[in-house]
Amino acid sequence: MSEAAETQSEIFAQMDQVPAAGSDVIAESPLSNFHWKTTGAEAGVTLSEQGLAGHLVLRSAGNSSFEAAVEKVLGMSLPGPLQSVSDDSGRVIRWTSPDEWLLTVSNSDAFSVEQQLRAEASGHYSIVNVSGGQTILMLSGDSAEMVLMKTCHYDTHESSFPVGKVVRTTFAKSGALIRRVGESEWELIIRRSFSDYLALWLQDAAGEYGLQII
Amino acid sequence: MLCIFCPHCGEYREEEEFSARGQAHIKRPEDPEACSDEEWGNYMFFRKNPKGLHHELWVHSAGCGKFFNMTRDTVSYEIKETYKIGEQPSVVAAEK
Numbered sequence: 053m054s055e056a057a058e059t060q061s062e063i064f065a066q067m068d069q070v071p072a073a074g075s076d077v078i079a080e081s082p083l084s085n086f087h088w089k090t091t092g093a094e095a096g097v098t099l100s101e102q103g104l105a106g107h108l109v110l111r112s113a114g115n116s117s118f119e120a121a122v123e124k125v126l127g128m129s130l131p132g133p134l135q136s137v138s139d140d141s142g143r144v145i146r147w148t149s150p151d152e153w154l155l156t157v158s159n160s161d162a163f164s165v166e167q168q169l170r171a172e173a174s175g176h177y178s179i180v181n182v183s184g185g186q187t188i189l190m191l192s193g194d195s196a197e198m199v200l201m202k203t204c205h206y207d208t209h210e211s212s213f214p215v216g217k218v219v220r221t222t223f224a225k226s227g228a229l230i231r232r233v234g235e236s237e238w239e240l241i242i243r244r245s246f247s248d249y250l251a252l253w254l255q256d257a258a259g260e261y262g263l264q265i266i
Numbered sequence: 267m268l269c270i271f272c273p274h275c276g277e278y279r280e281e282e283e284f285s286a287r288g289q290a291h292i293k294r295p296e297d298p299e300a301c302s303d304e305e306w307g308n309y310m311f312f313r314k315n316p317k318g319l320h321h322e323l324w325v326h327s328a329g330c331g332k333f334f335n336m337t338r339d340t341v342s343y344e345i346k347e348t349y350k351i352g353e354q355p356s357v358v359a360a361e362k
């Protein structure tokens with residue numbers, strides 16, 4: 053660990069946000085108590101919540117030490133504008149702003165990844181664990197794109213929104229970070245405080261195509 | 267709806283994603299203590315309200331969250347250009 057990295061660990065209070073084994077604190081995803089109304093029959097839209105993932109906001113404005121740390125710890129480079137990168141284990145880095153990225157890892161890895169990045173990087177950067185503040189919804193199926201077209205005004209056509217692209221935009225009366233994962237598979241990252249509202253919205257929007265929850 | 271080019275995202279987005287934040291290129295006085303009340307008052311409160319070309323500060327609030335500048339015609343609403351903070355506009359009104 054470099055001297056600069058040591059100083060950083062002392063300055064920033066780091067906390068593992070995952071309840072310790074044997075703790076009586078129950079981890080619940082934002083939509084764990086939501087009662088979905090599914091249509092049962094032919095489902096054109098499939099929704100699933102990938103709750104309780106580790107979400108880390110990475111910020112750096114051209115700090116090469118931080119960029120190298122990301123490459124060393126994650127084996128991926130910070131992607132350019134509106135792009136994302138992912139690895140086989142399901143870790144994803146999404147560009148959200150010229151000096152900001154959202155990294156998702158498994159819940160149990162979030163703290164160790166943060167510590168490893170801090171140990172490697174020096175200089176001016178920031179890592180914030182926002183796992184408790186947002187959740188991931190996976191939207192797929194033949195009519196998934198129709199649901200998006202009702203919900204946001206961004207052009208979802210493949211020529212404007214190819215697989216791998218990431219767009220943060222208005223979503224219903226809230227906002228979402230949208231990533232196209234496959235031709236008919238989309239990832240939505242939404243705020244915890246809006247999750248009930250957006251779940252109701254998506255349930256309503258998907259109703260006419262048939263909704264299935266997995 | 268206007269389509270606005272965000273110079274940070276590098277593409278056009280709907281107006282709904284943006285917020286306007288008033289006149290651009292307002293320079294804070296180098297030495298506020300040395301300002302007269304009138305100079306400080308002009309800096310703090312007085313803004314241009316031109317008919318025609320205007321340089322404005324906008325923010326891509328629902329997108330990348332970054333500020334940038336825009337040259338806009340206040341009569342036709344036509345957006346002439348958007349450019350990053352620190353850059354100078356290429357479209358400017360003729361000196362009167």
Ligand SMILES: [Zn+2]
Binds near residue numbers: 275
């Ligand atoms: Zn932008």
